[in-house]
Amino acid sequence: xxxxxxxxxxxxxxxxEQPKDKVIKLNTNENxxxxxxxxxxxxxxxxxxxxxxxxxxxxxxxVNAIAERYNVKPERIFVGVGSDDVIxxxxxxxxxxxxxxxxxxxxxxxxxxxxxxxxxxxxxxxxTADFRINPDDYKCENGGIxxxxxxxxxxxxxxxxxxxxxxxSNPDSVVMIDxxxxxxxxxxxxxxxxxxxxxxxxxxxxxxxxMAGMRIGFATGNEKLIKYMNDVKFSVNSYTMNILTxxxxxxxxxxxxxxxxxxxxxxxxxxxSKIKLKELGFExxxxxxxxxxxxxxxxxxxxxxxxLKKRKIFxxxxxxxxxxxxxxxxxxxxxxxxTLFDALEAILNG
Amino acid sequence: xxxxxxxxxxxxxxxxEQPKDKVIKLNTNENxxxxxxxxxxxxxxxxxxxxxxxxxxxxxxxVNAIAERYNVKPERIFVGVGSDDVIxxxxxxxxxxxxxxxxxxxxxxxxxxxxxxxxxxxxxxxxTADFRINPDDYKCENGGIxxxxxxxxxxxxxxxxxxxxxxxSNPDSVVMIDxxxxxxxxxxxxxxxxxxxxxxxxxxxxxxxxMAGMRIGFATGNEKLIKYMNDVKFSVNSYTMNILTxxxxxxxxxxxxxxxxxxxxxxxxxxxSKIKLKELGFExxxxxxxxxxxxxxxxxxxxxxxxLKKRKIFxxxxxxxxxxxxxxxxxxxxxxxxTLFDALEAILNG
Numbered sequence: 001x002x003x004x005x006x007x008x009x010x011x012x013x014x015x016x017e018q019p020k021d022k023v024i025k026l027n028t029n030e031n032x033x034x035x036x037x038x039x040x041x042x043x044x045x046x047x048x049x050x051x052x053x054x055x056x057x058x059x060x061x062x063v064n065a066i067a068e069r070y071n072v073k074p075e076r077i078f079v080g081v082g083s084d085d086v087i088x089x090x091x092x093x094x095x096x097x098x099x100x101x102x103x104x105x106x107x108x109x110x111x112x113x114x115x116x117x118x119x120x121x122x123x124x125x126x127x128t129a130d131f132r133i134n135p136d137d138y139k140c141e142n143g144g145i146x147x148x149x150x151x152x153x154x155x156x157x158x159x160x161x162x163x164x165x166x167x168x169s170n171p172d173s174v175v176m177i178d179x180x181x182x183x184x185x186x187x188x189x190x191x192x193x194x195x196x197x198x199x200x201x202x203x204x205x206x207x208x209x210x211m212a213g214m215r216i217g218f219a220t221g222n223e224k225l226i227k228y229m230n231d232v233k234f235s236v237n238s239y240t241m242n243i244l245t246x247x248x249x250x251x252x253x254x255x256x257x258x259x260x261x262x263x264x265x266x267x268x269x270x271x272x273s274k275i276k277l278k279e280l281g282f283e284x285x286x287x288x289x290x291x292x293x294x295x296x297x298x299x300x301x302x303x304x305x306x307x308l309k310k311r312k313i314f315x316x317x318x319x320x321x322x323x324x325x326x327x328x329x330x331x332x333x334x335x336x337x338x339t340l341f342d343a344l345e346a347i348l349n350g
Numbered sequence: 351x352x353x354x355x356x357x358x359x360x361x362x363x364x365x366x367e368q369p370k371d372k373v374i375k376l377n378t379n380e381n382x383x384x385x386x387x388x389x390x391x392x393x394x395x396x397x398x399x400x401x402x403x404x405x406x407x408x409x410x411x412x413v414n415a416i417a418e419r420y421n422v423k424p425e426r427i428f429v430g431v432g433s434d435d436v437i438x439x440x441x442x443x444x445x446x447x448x449x450x451x452x453x454x455x456x457x458x459x460x461x462x463x464x465x466x467x468x469x470x471x472x473x474x475x476x477x478t479a480d481f482r483i484n485p486d487d488y489k490c491e492n493g494g495i496x497x498x499x500x501x502x503x504x505x506x507x508x509x510x511x512x513x514x515x516x517x518x519s520n521p522d523s524v525v526m527i528d529x530x531x532x533x534x535x536x537x538x539x540x541x542x543x544x545x546x547x548x549x550x551x552x553x554x555x556x557x558x559x560x561m562a563g564m565r566i567g568f569a570t571g572n573e574k575l576i577k578y579m580n581d582v583k584f585s586v587n588s589y590t591m592n593i594l595t596x597x598x599x600x601x602x603x604x605x606x607x608x609x610x611x612x613x614x615x616x617x618x619x620x621x622x623s624k625i626k627l628k629e630l631g632f633e634x635x636x637x638x639x640x641x642x643x644x645x646x647x648x649x650x651x652x653x654x655x656x657x658l659k660k661r662k663i664f665x666x667x668x669x670x671x672x673x674x675x676x677x678x679x680x681x682x683x684x685x686x687x688x689t690l691f692d693a694l695e696a697i698l699n700g
Contacts, residue, residue: 001522002521002522002548003444003521003522003523003524003547003548004574005447005522006444006445006446006447006493006494006523006524007443007444007446007578008442008443008444008446008578008582009578009581010581010582010585011581011585012580012581012582012583012584012585013584013585013588015404015407015584015588015589018403018404018406018407025403028403028404030402030403030404031402032402033399033402034398034399034401034402035398035399035401035402037398039398039401040398043393043394043396043398044393044394046393048384048385048387048389048390048393049383049384049385050563051384051385051389051560051561051562051563051564051598052380052381052382052383052384052385052560052561052562052563053368053375053378053380053562053563054365054368054378054380054556054562054563055562055563055565056368057365057368081431081587081590081592082587082589082590084586084587084588084589085587085590088586088587092358092467093357093358094353094356094357094358095356096356096357096358097355097356113585114585114586116585117442117582117585117586143356144356171352171353172351172352172353172355173353173356174353174356197353198352198353206404210399210401210402211401211402212401212402212403212404212405212589213400213401213402213403213404213405213592213593213594214401214592214593214594215405215589215590215591215592224354228357228358228359230362231359231360231361231362232358232360232362232467233362234362234363234365235360235361235362235363235463235464235466235467236434236438236464236467237431237432237434237435237438238363238365238434239365239432239434239562239565240431240432240435240565241565242431242563242564242565242592242594242595243563243564244563244564244592244594244595245592245594248401
């Protein structure tokens with residue numbers, strides 16, 4: 001035997017490409033607009049000698065700003081280094097049953113990765129033919145439940161009532177709703193956390209708040225859930241969020257007008273893009289997120305993906321069962337989308 | 351049963367106090383000097399619209415800067431969100447044996463916390479009466495080995511030869527040396543990583559580089575070790591280090607002159623402080639770190655700790671066996687130390 005026998009061996013998640021050249025990047029669901037302008041002032045006024053001190057371990061400035069914005073007590077907010085950190089910590093904290101956790105077969109591709117790394121048994125439930133979640137699939141014995149709403153990479157939104165039905169049916173499991181894309185027209189189930197102590201709702205600053213580069217995610221739940229998560233977090237790393245991220249994030253969440261304007265611009269571009277994509281011969285489930293999961297009817301998806309790449313336009317493609325005929329296209333600026341549509345016109349009808 | 355039955359319940363680590371008032375803070379081994387001055391330029395020149403994009407997941411700018419400074423290939427460097435993140439990830443990656451991992455009874459108080467949260471069996475080995483590590487204690491069957499060098503909270507340095515002896519005797523285990531404090535006069539065992547594939551050396555920007563607030567740690571080892579750690583890291587969270595930390599850290603590590611000057615100032619203050627503490631009636635093991643682990647002979651340590659706190663001077667005290675007669679005093683500026691010595695004079699001899 002040797003030291004390699006005791007290594008945790010995993011197949012890591014492959015993130016979307018981050019090309020360094022100048023390209024049109026519609027492949028990782030980033031926001032095309034900058035974050036709230038006052039974030040610049042935070043950087044200007046920051047005294048770099050404050051870097052020498054450990055950051056507040058409870059990230060209180062950021063937690064309080066989020067709590068105020070969402071009108072909940074700070075004790076009901078957990079913050080982490082992106083929603084990936086929040087969800088991964090939640091898996092570790094809450095998914096310790098011998099029973100399998102449940103999530104859809106078509107969903108965010110990190111859930112099975114976390115389950116593998118933490119050795120959590122899991123079982124996937126197929127979406128319906130039109131990419132909907134069937135709540136009855138989530139009423140069997142399980143060790144926990146997670147899905148995004150709107151779902152990824154489909155963009156399909158489920159109702160708060162349907163989520164309540166699942167949460168209510170599973171008092172013995174923690175149900176996590178990953179609302180990374182909820183701000184683009186969906187209704188959050190955050191208020192259900194007042195009523196159900198087994199519900200954790202996760203959101204992120206990476207999409208609607210244009211801060212993917214800063215790494216901020218948060219979870220809302222009842223105080224007990226949040227306390228358990230903080231206990232685990234403080235056992236792994238007390239100081240996960242650096243000081244600049246804490247204060248930039250707190251500033252960003254205060255600018256409600258900029259947030260609403262930015263989100264509305266993206267929603268308008270998305271709706272215009274739906275019309276245009278239909279004209280170009282795509283079909284897609286209706287999206288309530290900042291991306292469209294669209295299937296080109298005239299040419300194979302992989303071919304379109306590669307042709308777009310040649311033209312320096314990046315979208316996301318997975319060569320996997322069920323979804324291999326689709327492209328996930330992030331909603332960029334109107335100008336970026338026009339360039340995309342011109343390219344698609346040439347590729348599909350040229 | 352209910353959802354709480356499957357919660358991972360842990361006793362979290364308690365970090366040193368981070369008082370918000372103006373105090374003399376000698377309790378968390380922070381550097382009293384600001385980080386390299388050019389870090390200010392990085393913030394001034396940063397385009398906040400770059401926050402909207404995900405950061406490079408491999409943190410290549412920072413990895414390359416560290417690799418260049420330490421003259422190793424980038425494939426041999428792993429970076430994380432502080433050395434806590436690096437070590438916690440290393441525990442998860444390498445400590446998967448049924449046999450206990452080994453570390454000293456008096457050491458960094460996070461090792462048993464990580465072992466507990468990851469359910470890794472462990473066994474502690476007593477330090478000698480003068481706080482030394484006995485290498486023979488680490489030559490039994492084990493699932494891995496970790497200790498800091500210099501050790502915390504004692505500040506005692508062990509030799510590279512002694513570490514080589516332990517690494518050579520344990521080809522079936524990964525040996526981790528936590529060199530958080532090595533830059534304050536110790537000799538790193540980093541070059542042993544060329545020779546032994548089971549050795550991982552961990553360092554941090556939090557102490558000698560004045561960047562605790564930014565959260566940067568790194569590990570050096572052979573390419574295989576680093577690859578395994580990256581696989582696990584990418585399975586937990588692909589984007590852990592935000593963009594500002596990556597570029598500020600890369601800039602900081604380039605300024606070798608500032609680094610040397612700062613470290614030398616701290617070493618000079620430490621040596622002067624040793625003389626002064628002896629005069630004041632303290633005894634302590636010789637420290638090669640940025641703190642002194644000192645035992646007041648005239649009054650109980652806890653009393654001195656509390657009296658200092660009343661005077662708004664924070665040092666660290668643990669009410670635990672063996673070390674309950676000691677205070678861990680971070681080396682601050684000369685001015686801060688003078689204030690401390692005046693207060694100690696009043697408390698001990700007043």
